[in-house]
Amino acid sequence: MTPDTLFSGVRILGSGIDLRGDLLVRDGLIADFGPSIGRPGDATLIEAEDAILCPGLIDMRAALGEPGFEYRETIGSAALAAAAGGITTLACLPDTRPAIDDPALIRLLRARGEETGSLTILPYGAVTRGCRGEELAEIGLLREAGAVAFTDGCRAIASARLMRLALSYASGFGARIVQHPEEPSLAEGGVATEGEQATRLGLSGIPAAAEAIMVARDIGLAELTGGAVHFAHVSTGEALALIRSAKAAGLAVTCDTAPPYFDLNETSIGDFRTYAKLSPPLRKEHDRKAVIAALADGTIDAIASDHQPRDADDKRLPFALASAGGSGLATLLGITLAHVHNGSIPLAAAIDLLTIRPAALLGIQAGRIAKGAVADLCLFDPDRIWKVEAGKLPGKAQNTPFDGRALEGVVLGTWKHGKRVFG
Amino acid sequence: MFYRQKHLLAIEGLEPPAIGQLLDLADSYVLLNRSGKTQRDLLRGRTLINLFFEDSTRTRTSFELAGKRLGADVINMSVSTSSVSKGETLIDTAATLNAMHCDLLVVRHDQSGAPHLLAQIVDAAVINAGDGTHEHPTQALLDALTIKRRKGRIAGLIVAICGDIAHSRVARSNIHLLTTMGCQVRVVGPPTLMPAGIADLGVTVFHDMAAGLDGADVVMMLRLQRERMSKGQVPSAREYFRFYGLDAGKLAAAKPDAIVMHPGPMNRGVEIDSTVADDPIRSVIKEQVEMGVAVRMAVLDVLSRDHRRNDS
Numbered sequence: 001m002t003p004d005t006l007f008s009g010v011r012i013l014g015s016g017i018d019l020r021g022d023l024l025v026r027d028g029l030i031a032d033f034g035p036s037i038g039r040p041g042d043a044t045l046i047e048a049e050d051a052i053l054c055p056g057l058i059d060m061r062a063a064l065g066e067p068g069f070e071y072r073e074t075i076g077s078a079a080l081a082a083a084a085g086g087i088t089t090l091a092c093l094p095d096t097r098p099a100i101d102d103p104a105l106i107r108l109l110r111a112r113g114e115e116t117g118s119l120t121i122l123p124y125g126a127v128t129r130g131c132r133g134e135e136l137a138e139i140g141l142l143r144e145a146g147a148v149a150f151t152d153g154c155r156a157i158a159s160a161r162l163m164r165l166a167l168s169y170a171s172g173f174g175a176r177i178v179q180h181p182e183e184p185s186l187a188e189g190g191v192a193t194e195g196e197q198a199t200r201l202g203l204s205g206i207p208a209a210a211e212a213i214m215v216a217r218d219i220g221l222a223e224l225t226g227g228a229v230h231f232a233h234v235s236t237g238e239a240l241a242l243i244r245s246a247k248a249a250g251l252a253v254t255c256d257t258a259p260p261y262f263d264l265n266e267t268s269i270g271d272f273r274t275y276a277k278l279s280p281p282l283r284k285e286h287d288r289k290a291v292i293a294a295l296a297d298g299t300i301d302a303i304a305s306d307h308q309p310r311d312a313d314d315k316r317l318p319f320a321l322a323s324a325g326g327s328g329l330a331t332l333l334g335i336t337l338a339h340v341h342n343g344s345i346p347l348a349a350a351i352d353l354l355t356i357r358p359a360a361l362l363g364i365q366a367g368r369i370a371k372g373a374v375a376d377l378c379l380f381d382p383d384r385i386w387k388v389e390a391g392k393l394p395g396k397a398q399n400t401p402f403d404g405r406a407l408e409g410v411v412l413g414t415w416k417h418g419k420r421v422f423g
Numbered sequence: 424m425f426y427r428q429k430h431l432l433a434i435e436g437l438e439p440p441a442i443g444q445l446l447d448l449a450d451s452y453v454l455l456n457r458s459g460k461t462q463r464d465l466l467r468g469r470t471l472i473n474l475f476f477e478d479s480t481r482t483r484t485s486f487e488l489a490g491k492r493l494g495a496d497v498i499n500m501s502v503s504t505s506s507v508s509k510g511e512t513l514i515d516t517a518a519t520l521n522a523m524h525c526d527l528l529v530v531r532h533d534q535s536g537a538p539h540l541l542a543q544i545v546d547a548a549v550i551n552a553g554d555g556t557h558e559h560p561t562q563a564l565l566d567a568l569t570i571k572r573r574k575g576r577i578a579g580l581i582v583a584i585c586g587d588i589a590h591s592r593v594a595r596s597n598i599h600l601l602t603t604m605g606c607q608v609r610v611v612g613p614p615t616l617m618p619a620g621i622a623d624l625g626v627t628v629f630h631d632m633a634a635g636l637d638g639a640d641v642v643m644m645l646r647l648q649r650e651r652m653s654k655g656q657v658p659s660a661r662e663y664f665r666f667y668g669l670d671a672g673k674l675a676a677a678k679p680d681a682i683v684m685h686p687g688p689m690n691r692g693v694e695i696d697s698t699v700a701d702d703p704i705r706s707v708i709k710e711q712v713e714m715g716v717a718v719r720m721a722v723l724d725v726l727s728r729d730h731r732r733n734d735s
Contacts, residue, residue, distance in 0.1 A: 194619045194620075195619050195620040196619070196620030196621075196623040196624070197620075198618075198619070198620075199595075199618040199619060199620045199621055199623075199624070200435065200595070200624065201535055201536065201557060202535035202536075202554070202555050202556035202557030202558065202592060202595060203535055203536075203555075203556075203557075204556075205618075205619055207619075271536070271539055272535070272536030272539050272540065313512070316512075316514050316540070317512070317513065317540070318513065318532065318534030318535065318536050318537040318540060318555075319534070319535060319536045320534055320535065320536075320555070321534060
């Protein structure tokens, strides 16, 4: 039996609660919280006056190296990085080797998450067999086995007919389809956002419109089918404007973004910096600002890490040959807080984008501060400074696009089911 | 001494005095080469490696000749004979070359940025001999030297660069060099071969040859690769020649004393007509080749100065 834990004199924040006081964890659950609560004498006392206690972060989009890419990341190393980043629940992408298109693999990943003791792993199921974009996977059986939603990961579902079928069929199981919004024939061969920067560097461009065109198509298909579509890592103002109007029209359309798209722009690729090669590619400054605005006005439903582990051999190549993707578990909170500190996003809204809102999208009971709720918690000092350094990050994947970035906001501790798993 | 960089990776970012220094020095090498004198002691004991991951006859030969005229030991490595084809990475190749204590590394690669990656690892001074669709700095320098010797100046000239701008490293290096040195640069070609945001590099965009060549002092043609037709960016070679191929009729829009340039190798009848290419007065294509050796001698000279100073 885990002893009780008492957080004393902290700011408790999340899911509509914002107060200074104490929070008691007993038997893995939040037993009580408030400005002054009863203090059992034998509880482990955590005093952190300037710290904020919020629900453990829920990362709705991360690639794990398993199965098939263990040289990049293992579930063990991802769990370490997640705990260090305050993340207690993570939805993992199915475009692995093999792809997660079989119920047994869903069960395996969920069990592997439980084995870590620190991280709940919620697998996405593949929309199509092998994520090849040809025929539907067994969406019903995958759902039954515990697939939290469906996506082909970093591959866009290219065929409009197949996307229509997927949205329509999945709606029968109440499941959401998560799209990588990029029209593949426009993006083919491209490695950076089309425009002056790509032209100067002699890199093939992907027009920003490749995102909006796919978003427009899929909004139309969501309307046609009544299915629920979610757009992952949205990065352009045009796409966000389309999503905003679709939401206003009452369609089942949602989206997330990731820290690179509101913190960096295309200039980060500088002189061929492959760690800043991402998919979708980093955009122009006006798009970055549009993402910030959409975070502030609620158009964006969640911030996900979009963690894509890569090793040095994947990245130490000429830019066009290097693999796209950045690690993001350890920096999810810090980069988000940077935009709280600069006044772009209110703190409470930022925490909700990392906790209760992705929980709602994934349909799970997590990400909230409530009596009786599971004590998945993150304690952080919002003002303490640190510097992101590739090579010194927790976990295996060191391919951060934020290398050298100074941040304010350090995770002091992470608790999973009431047990301290970091700090 | 205005050129202060260790490598020559790109023209972009070079200041006019650095470019001027390289051109003046190259000019003196033209005279030396023509006089038949040599300077075989300048790079004596230095090793120059020509590392070519892409086929090239004239650029590799030009660097080889430049190195030998200055007394360097020149080694040619091409991709077909090296272990790169066996799966060795660019990084491994670089480490191997480093162990051989090469002083000057000339690199051509089909990937933009490959020389930058090598420059991070090797001790040698790296010279970009063309990387993907990014830059080809020595080509721009030899073009500028050709222009300067023919026109007596560079600043104030109107230069029209014509053809496949999107896939041309020659175009990019020339745009950077010529705008830096005060030319009015125009780019002329079909919209499908015009890269996005090119006007932000300080050039004016034309899709019509007559308008683009109007009053030009220099007409620079680019090679059109057959691949552009197969990928559908241009419907056919004959259509391309009809609208964008340089013939006497289209050249008439330029100034009467305008010169015609081409980095080679030419596709006669696709981007340039033979009567123009071989015109003894207007075409300076052969002269460009001669300037190439002189420019590369100047680059090797300047990039090895620090080493030579340390040794003496």
